[in-house]
Amino acid sequence: MSDPTQFPGFETRSVHAGQRFDPTTGAVIPPVHFSTTYAQDGIGGLREGYEYGRSGNPTRTALETQLAALEGGAHGLSYASGLAAEDALLRAVLEPGDEVLLGNDVYGGTYRLIARVLGPWGVGVRVVDMRDLDAVEAALHARPARIVWVETPSNPLLHITDIAGLARLGHAAGALVVVDNTFATPALQQPLALGADVVVHSTTKYLGGHSDVVGGALVLNDDALFEQAKFLQFAAGAVSGPMDAWLTTRGIKTLALRMQRHSENAQAVAEFLDRHPKIARVHYPGLAGHPGHALAAQQMRSFGGIVSAELEDAASARRFAESTRLFQLAESLGGVESLMNYPDEMTHASVRGTELAVPEELVRLSVGIESVDDLITDLDRALAGL
């Protein structure tokens, strides 16, 4: 094959981008490079630019190339976690006195990072419902923001924001538009093509896909911003280790297949819950009654693997969360196995009592790729016991 990365298909790029066979041995899977340092051909004579493991590592480069190819961006950077990627981006862009305009149901850790870590350094944060572009425009008009930051679909309420519309408004106000694409993944949604400036990922979730590696990433087009974020990756040091980078690369190769099955299973689970008398409300963009359904159908390839549901009261939600067997009660999401979460006391405990607090009647399901009949049987039995 000539250069497989030149093929346009998403699935082809997922498998091949950054994954050239080893030129010395022909090994089809590139080796994992554990070396922390690189021999120099004379002082300063670096081969391929590699010098020291924090500044660069070939396994990390392979992942970063793959990430950029998937999101259709010029540059990819991988970090030790999603929050490390966010931290590098925020510190690359913001100065004391700047503000971030944040979606009102972003990942709790993102809010915590800006409010509690960057806040004392003089960074402000305001939150707005990003589904309402008039409200966004009014907020940007009232006071400038350096960054507009959105998650769509959001966590845990699966709100859908119009990325192209938001990018137009943000750019008109001189802001950098950032999309956390962790829930959709590039298999289902490509924010850069819709006008966003930067895509953020917790690769811990669907990109890794097997609940066995923590990581984060940035993908962007702007060369100057890339240099700043790369400088922070090097100077602050929150890099992905070689084994983490390799595991993430391996997970990404099956991303498109997994997302297709996650979406099919989640659609069936959402429809089942929607019909169930003990469920008060289901949040899933694949349901025709979801307020963001039409927009999601337009900007996403399918609707993803996360379903949230409200029960009659908090006690029933807690009991439901504790009584499934196949859906395991655990934080996180995006692995091949199905997980159950009670956001108010688990993933979203850090935003209790803030503007980002979530309903106490809510459970969030990360629908895995198991046999869908088994998943529904498990939920049905748990609901029958309430």
Ligand SMILES: *Cc1c(COP(=O)(O)O)cnc(C)c1O
């Ligand atoms: C998990 C998550 C993060 C944080 O990523 P870590 O890898 O846990 O640091 C950020 N955004 C979203 C949407 C997430 O789900």
